[in-house]
Amino acid sequence: MIAIQTNNLTKKFEKKIAVHSLDLSIEQGELFALLGVNGAGKTTTIKMLTCLSSPTSGDATLLGNSIVSNPHGVKELINVSPQETAVAPNLTVRENLELIAQIYGFDKKTVEIRVEEMLRTFSLTEVSNNKAKTLSGGMQRRLSIAMALITNPQILFLDEPTLGLDVIARRELWNAVKKLKGSITIILTTHYMDEAEVLSDRIGIMAKGRLKAVGTVAELMAKTNTESLEEAFVSLATKEEVER
Numbered sequence: 001m002i003a004i005q006t007n008n009l010t011k012k013f014e015k016k017i018a019v020h021s022l023d024l025s026i027e028q029g030e031l032f033a034l035l036g037v038n039g040a041g042k043t044t045t046i047k048m049l050t051c052l053s054s055p056t057s058g059d060a061t062l063l064g065n066s067i068v069s070n071p072h073g074v075k076e077l078i079n080v081s082p083q084e085t086a087v088a089p090n091l092t093v094r095e096n097l098e099l100i101a102q103i104y105g106f107d108k109k110t111v112e113i114r115v116e117e118m119l120r121t122f123s124l125t126e127v128s129n130n131k132a133k134t135l136s137g138g139m140q141r142r143l144s145i146a147m148a149l150i151t152n153p154q155i156l157f158l159d160e161p162t163l164g165l166d167v168i169a170r171r172e173l174w175n176a177v178k179k180l181k182g183s184i185t186i187i188l189t190t191h192y193m194d195e196a197e198v199l200s201d202r203i204g205i206m207a208k209g210r211l212k213a214v215g216t217v218a219e220l221m222a223k224t225n226t227e228s229l230e231e232a233f234v235s236l237a238t239k240e241e242v243e244r
């Protein structure tokens, strides 16, 4: 089943076309990475798909709900883990998770179960009673993703989840994300080729608002006759420069 389908999705800012007629299909349970250099249109695409910004033209459906005609339906299905962590620094790890679950109206028993599940999945059980502000950057990012997931979204948007993290913290976060694979649809934006390669099922490469290619790492390398994702990316991202 298709989780996300975009049809001619377009966003213009005055004369600037930030996203140009995007046609993209993402399967349910897929981890899809969106890659592109600065200004390629990734954030604008994610903002439209999460109903934070309306398209200038075109549409997208998330599990059948249109971002144009049914944004409320879309918002019930999704959650976002933004680049900047969304944790409350003076609450403990457990309190941060409980707060979100309570806001979403889960009953007491469900809150307890979901909190324990998230603490386990994200290896935060040992620090559950520590204030969030005392956690390392990597743990804060894991908590931030756990807070997005505790609401039981069917589609999760992960915006540059490992920005600024050290090598160990990145790997720990990757392991947490790997555990989610298959059970939920994840859209990941990243500038790190290794991250896209390790985590994603398929990759979409954007340049200047256009989707230049979509495929597995092997497919992208074959398409560009290159031997690494990075080379494939450079080839696809710079091709447009030549065309224009």
Ligand SMILES: Nc1ncnc2c1ncn2[C@@H]1O[C@H](COP(=O)(O)OP(=O)(O)OP(=O)(O)O)[C@@H](O)[C@H]1O
Pocket: 013, 016, 017, 018, 036, 037, 038, 039, 040, 041, 042, 043, 044, 045
């Ligand atoms: N509110 C806005 N007003 C005008 N132009 C905008 C606005 N938001 C984005 N843009 C432009 O749209 C284009 C796409 O920006 P976007 O932020 O989507 O790129 P990105 O791929 O997410 O880049 P980055 O990797 O730097 O986050 C850029 O040229 C940007 O300057």
